[in-house]
Amino acid sequence: MKHPSMDRAISKFFLHLHPKKIEPKAILFTRTFGLGGIAALLFVILFITGMLLRFAYVPSGVGAYDSIVRLQDELIFGRMLRNFHYWSAMLLVVVSFLHLVRVFYSQAIYFQRRKNWLYGLLLMFLVVSSNFTGYLLPWDQLSFWAVTIMTNMLSYIPFFGNSLANLVRGSKVVDEQTLLRFYNFHTGVLPLLMVFFMSIHFWLVRKARGVTIPSSEKAEKVDTSPHLVYKEVLAALIVVLVLLLFSFFVNAPLLDKAKPLVSPNHSKAPWYFMGFQELLMHIHPAFASFLLPLFVILFFIIIPYVPYHQINEGVWFYSEKGKKITFISAIFTTVFTLLLILIDDLLLDIGGWFSGLPVIFTEGVLPVLCYFVPIGGFIFYVRKKLKADRMELVISSVTIILVAYVVMMLVGSLLRGEGMQLIF
Numbered sequence: 544m545k546h547p548s549m550d551r552a553i554s555k556f557f558l559h560l561h562p563k564k565i566e567p568k569a570i571l572f573t574r575t576f577g578l579g580g581i582a583a584l585l586f587v588i589l590f591i592t593g594m595l596l597r598f599a600y601v602p603s604g605v606g607a608y609d610s611i612v613r614l615q616d617e618l619i620f621g622r623m624l625r626n627f628h629y630w631s632a633m634l635l636v637v638v639s640f641l642h643l644v645r646v647f648y649s650q651a652i653y654f655q656r657r658k659n660w661l662y663g664l665l666l667m668f669l670v671v672s673s674n675f676t677g678y679l680l681p682w683d684q685l686s687f688w689a690v691t692i693m694t695n696m697l698s699y700i701p702f703f704g705n706s707l708a709n710l711v712r713g714s715k716v717v718d719e720q721t722l723l724r725f726y727n728f729h730t731g732v733l734p735l736l737m738v739f740f741m742s743i744h745f746w747l748v749r750k751a752r753g754v755t756i757p758s759s760e761k762a763e764k765v766d767t768s769p770h771l772v773y774k775e776v777l778a779a780l781i782v783v784l785v786l787l788l789f790s791f792f793v794n795a796p797l798l799d800k801a802k803p804l805v806s807p808n809h810s811k812a813p814w815y816f817m818g819f820q821e822l823l824m825h826i827h828p829a830f831a832s833f834l835l836p837l838f839v840i841l842f843f844i845i846i847p848y849v850p851y852h853q854i855n856e857g858v859w860f861y862s863e864k865g866k867k868i869t870f871i872s873a874i875f876t877t878v879f880t881l882l883l884i885l886i887d888d889l890l891l892d893i894g895g896w897f898s899g900l901p902v903i904f905t906e907g908v909l910p911v912l913c914y915f916v917p918i919g920g921f922i923f924y925v926r927k928k929l930k931a932d933r934m935e936l937v938i939s940s941v942t943i944i945l946v947a948y949v950v951m952m953l954v955g956s957l958l959r960g961e962g963m964q965l966i967f
């Protein structure tokens with residue numbers, strides 16, 4: 544039987560995070576899918592397992608790999624601990640991304656929530672950076688070459704790319720300095736920044752009186768505890784249990800010790816960066832690793848500040864038409880992106896037709912035009928034929944960006960084999 548004072552302690556803890564009373568509709572699972580809460584839980588799991596891993600890990604080029612092997616093979620529950628940390632980290636990237644998608648499509652980023660969208664974007668950056676810095680720590684062939692590829696990508700940025708790549712690596716190539724730098728960011732700087740910005744994020748959710756629900760669904764409020772608290776505790780237990788089971792059966796990858804002079808046949812970036820690596824195979828690096836990401840980041844920052852004619856807070860996809868537009872945009876982008884990848888890889892060498900011209904034109908401007916002119920045509924169709932308003936156009940554009948990235952990430956991760964050739 545559960546002790547009543549324990550019940551009270553759990554309720555009290557959760558009431559720091561939630562208002563005392565809450566709209567009944569805000570408790571519905573389909574409102575948030577619990578994604579923000581699961582992300583917070585995963586962060587706590589990562590913090591605790593990370594602290595334990597530190598007892599076994601040696602942050603040096605000579606010792607790192609052997610310490611991981613020893614942890615897995617000799618220390619009691621060592622392998623399980625590593626797996627649990629690894630899979631929680633991967634899940635945090637997925638869950639944070641889905642949470643971003645949820646708040647965007649459920650119109651939860653406007654009015655007093657605008658700032659929280661920006662803090663959310665920052666958190667997304669911190670989640671990915673934490674994952675990426677942790678990726679190098681096993682110091683095996685997989686992690687060494689993945690980080691080499693990604694940091695090389697930075698050096699393609701015009702003007703300051705090389706300096707930035709050297710700053711990130713702490714050296715001209717990935718070496719022991721990089722390992723030490725990543726270790727310090729991964730176990731010190733980034734967790735601290737995340738705690739700080741997560742606190743602001745939660746406080747802003749509280750300040751906005753909890754999660755967004757449509758005004759039509761507002762009703763008499765109910766007590767947060769027990770209604771919401773029990774659901775959250777149950778969800779947390781399920782997530783922990785599933786992750787533990789998964790970690791028991793599936794091992795985190797570990798290849799041979801890093802060999803800086805022997806690159807594998809097809810080195811790949813971590814899966815969440817594969818969209819960029821795929822893009823690099825079709826478009827000039829200045830576009831793939833700088834101009835396009837910069838454009839997307841700026842666009843995401845301004846989304847909540849665009850002057851819309853109407854905002855339907857809490858309404859999924861804004862309107863029935865918005866739902867239809869999201870669906871059509873997703874289908875169009877999937878087909879179009881796959882088609883272009885196939886055409887570029889197997890059929891046409893458009894750049895070759897203009898071989899006398901500068902590379903930035905044949906491999907940059909031209910492929911970008913091949914992609915963006917039809918996309919512009921599609922958005923024009925959505926505007927004219929479907930009579931989309933400004934919000935629906937933004938929804939369509941975000942869908943195009945998200946789906947294009949996911950498709951490229953999947954193609955890069957799953958459909959490329961030796962020499963980065965397409966495999967079917």
Ligand code: HEM
Pocket residue numbers: 575577578579580582583586639640642643646651652656659660661662663664665666667670741744748751753754755756
């Ligand atoms: C470590 C990462 C993150 C954690 C732990 C986190 C946590 C949370 C929690 C617990 C909530 C309230 C409940 C819920 O909506 O599920 C929330 C709401 C919110 N989050 Fe996050 N979040 C994270 C990342 C992000 C990202 C990447 C974005 C978007 C760029 C974002 C934007 C928002 C917004 C706008 C709200 C308010 C939603 C509403 O009022 O309905 N968050 N977050």
